[in-house]
Amino acid sequence: MPKEKIPLGAFPFIYPMPTVILGSEVDGKPAFITVSFIGIVQQSPPMVSVSLVNNHLTNKGIKQNQTFSINIPHTKMLAKTDFVGMNSGAIINKSSLFEVFYGKLENAPMIKEAPLNLECKLVEVLHPGDQTELFIGEIIQTYSSKKYLNKGYPDIRKLDPILFSITSKDYYKTGRKIGAAWKTGLRISSSRYRNK
Numbered sequence: 001m002p003k004e005k006i007p008l009g010a011f012p013f014i015y016p017m018p019t020v021i022l023g024s025e026v027d028g029k030p031a032f033i034t035v036s037f038i039g040i041v042q043q044s045p046p047m048v049s050v051s052l053v054n055n056h057l058t059n060k061g062i063k064q065n066q067t068f069s070i071n072i073p074h075t076k077m078l079a080k081t082d083f084v085g086m087n088s089g090a091i092i093n094k095s096s097l098f099e100v101f102y103g104k105l106e107n108a109p110m111i112k113e114a115p116l117n118l119e120c121k122l123v124e125v126l127h128p129g130d131q132t133e134l135f136i137g138e139i140i141q142t143y144s145s146k147k148y149l150n151k152g153y154p155d156i157r158k159l160d161p162i163l164f165s166i167t168s169k170d171y172y173k174t175g176r177k178i179g180a181a182w183k184t185g186l187r188i189s190s191s192r193y194r195n196k
Contacts, residue, residue, distance in 0.1 A: 012037075016163035016172065021084055022050060023069035023100075023109040024061030030095040030109030033058040034085030036164040038070065046139040048120065054133045057089035062135055065107045066122040071114035074160040075173050081162060082171070104141050115159045117143040 017036040024031050033056055041047035048070060052059055062068045073081045084094050099112040103119045110117040120137030128134050148158045156174055163172040 019162040019164045021071040021073055022058055024058045025065050025107045025109055026057055026061035030100050031057050031061050031089040032084050032094045034081055049134055049136050051132055051134045053131055059133055062122060067105045067108040068120050068137060069108040069110045070118040071111040072116040072161055073114050075162055115148040116154055
């Protein structure tokens with residue numbers, strides 16, 4: 001091991017972490033929770049994963065209806081996003097903070113003011129730990145407003161998503177573009193690194 005490398009222990013240091021608001025319907029009412037333990041599973045069919053401690057009200061709604069939503073808030077929604085993560089849906093009606101709408105699945109509540117909404121059908125629930133549930137969902141539909149799109153696709157600069165640092169417990173925003181994917185690497189000669 002290079003001597004400048006310091007062992008930090010086994011931690012999920014994947015940066016940056018997205019900040020999303022997960023939605024589910026619990027006993028006929030919308031419920032929301034702020035989450036950063038979320039990831040893309042695959043592109044086709046499009047699937048995502050989200051990890052939650054198993055005592056959240058939102059978990060109950062996901063299992064009741066077999067659906068959930070992922071709402072990507074912009075930085076202007078920071079206070080509401082943080083508030084949703086700080087308070088239990090068993091005590092606070094967090095859905096009253098937002099204008100809620102429903103899509104194709106009819107029971108996955110989504111947030112109108114969030115720039116991007118993913119409507120998901122539950123595929124599987126895994127239990128990677130004693131207190132954790134990992135939900136795998138297939139994205140059935142994606143919703144956005146025209147002002148957040150560029151050539152028909154979400155534009156990260158227009159979305160202005162909230163990023164989370166698990167170590168400092170701070171929120172950040174995206175910076176400037178630094179290169180083009182599948183183009184910047186062309187600066188390196190592939191022939192030099194071919195297997196012999």
